[in-house]
Ligand SMILES: CC(C)[C@H](C(=O)O)[C@@H](O)C(=O)O
């Protein structure tokens with residue numbers, strides 16, 4: 001019995017809005033590809049729970065999550081007009097709390113333009129090109145640390161600060177992870193930052209990037225300011241293989257990357273603690289989309305691809321690849337233009353396995 | 354004799370790379386549309402000057418610039434591979450120094466998809482749509498203040514910080530400017546921030562935005578997180594009229610906005626001190642592009658449109674509009690696909706005036 005054959009504990013945080021709808025399909029596919037391999041525990045967290053109980057993420061729940069082998073996360077968030085829910089409560093109290101508590105320093109976001117998928121980019125940009133890159137976004141530092149404050153709030157003399165904290169420790173480990181990925185892919189890596197303005201943080205990123213690069217003579221390196229990176233994502237996304245960047249820049253460019261490669265309905269992500277000291281968390285990049293919740297029209301593909309990333313992380317590489325293949329085949333059919341419900345898409349992918 | 358008829362002093366900072374090439378055409382057009390209206394003073398600043406003299410922007414030059422009625426800026430920067438020039442020297446010592454010294458709190462960046470201009474976006478995104486919006490980027494606060502530092506530089510224990518400073522004073526004045534613009538345009542304004550993560554700065558921006566909005570009941574308001582904003586810039590740019598945002602988000606989304614509306618060869622900008630206490634500075638959004646410098650192939654259109662913004666700011670609204678019209682007419686011809694030199698484009702626009 002290898003460790004891969006032991007039943008694994010998967011914590012499931014379906015969340016709000018379309019979260020539960022897409023997560024149901026992710027689990028359907030998981031159980032089709034690896035029947036009996038996972039024991040699931042549902043956690044009721046998100047806007048609904050907060051409204052009912054005032055709780056975001058009790059310590060006892062965090063302790064339970066810590067015992068799991070992995071976390072599948074849907075999406076959380078109240079409706080946009082809902083003013084009862086202060087901004088940031090769920091983001092900082094739940095998603096970011098888990099990313100930081102479980103040291104998810106590799107926020108992995110693959111982008112691939114699958115054949116047949118509509119994209120907002122012109123044919124001239126994509127024709128004959130293979131668009132297949134991955135953003136390695138740092139997940140535990142930068143402007144996401146929650147450092148900063150407000151003085152004289154609500155007065156004409158208010159001052160609000162946000163502090164971006166970057167350490168050699170934090171930057172080096174994620175840069176190393178990104179170089180290792182590049183060397184397993186097409187040997188090309190691009191650092192995205194803004195070191196001409198953010199000279200302190202940018203200098204640190206740059207020096208570490210250049211020093212790790214010397215250990216990977218076969219990996220071609222490139223640098224782009226974040227503003228220029230958005231231009232290339234729109235005009236020549238095929239130029240990228242691995243992008244490594246900080247937390248906020250990674251947040252911004254991966255939404256754009258998702259948009260140009262067929263929409264965030266397809267964008268999967270992993271919040272990874274590579275050493276496995278803590279459980280990693282896998283989630284679609286999209287949000288809870290309250291406007292389409294309950295209509296059974298949400299695309300579960302991003303969640304299903306997140307399950308594929310989860311399996312790969314847990315050493316079930318075959319199962320992971322099989323899901324990806326099934327998704328690819330399913331997507332190829334979509335070009336026909338028929339529109340299916342959330343569960344029809346999940347069924348189709350699960351039954352192809 | 355109205356004040357518009359007095360000769361105005363224009364400071365010209367052509368800079369490096371393609372800077373002098375495109376600025377020459379901007380001045381050609383300026384002199385064609387308003388002969389004798391401007392007295393020009395050239396300032397030799399940029400990478401070349403720094404290499405020769407070690408000087409970036411001597412105080413005496415800043416004092417002279419302060420006496421001008423306006424500044425036309427080309428682009429500065431050494432070649433990308435040039436390691437003799439530390440990152441940030443010119444950006445922080447020259448461009449940002451001027452923006453901050455002259456209180457350019459409105460960084461105005463119009464984006465318009467002119468008919469006939471190629472765009473990386475698919476027909477499905479742009480067909481039948483009018484894409485015409487303006488980003489009002491705050492220019493004197495946020496992460497651009499140069500606050501932060503490095504501890505234990507170059508060691509494995511290095512810590513680098515960047516502090517974003519935001520004040521009610523600074524946010525309110527730029528938000529007011531943006532609302533006033535929206536009320537003169539299509540009455541729609543979008544705040545772009547990331548208040549679910551940057552709760553301090555985001556809260557300040559949001560409260561001020563909502564309070565100024567109450568004074569403009571006819572202006573429809575919208576809010577987007579910066580990551581979502583990049584998605585819409587790629588998938589539905591026609592939805593925007595005025596966008597108001599902070600310094601860094603504005604930097605990022607205006608490059609993307611330029612890319613989707615025909616490339617930053619067309620993107621003009623104004624660094625404006627609306628009260629006229631200090632001279633305002635007008636510049637193309639693009640950089641010095643050393644790779645194409647000296648080949649006479651740089652597109653001077655962004656600089657020529659920046660001259661149009663300059664004239665408008667100085668009260669020469671007719672002349673400003675005439676340049677815009679001439680550029681539009683010229684662009685309409687470009688669809689023919691003939692490629693012209695930098696000066697041929699300048700000549701064509703100047704002679705159409
Ligand atoms: C919801 C929010 C905290 C989150 C982020 O900013 O990281 C989201 O935008 C993402 O990209 O996962």
Ligand SMILES: CC(C)[C@H](C(=O)O)[C@@H](O)C(=O)O
Pocket residue numbers: 196197227444445448449604638
């Ligand atoms: C050169 C740099 C300092 C500048 C900025 O970041 O503002 C540029 O990117 C711009 O957009 O004008």
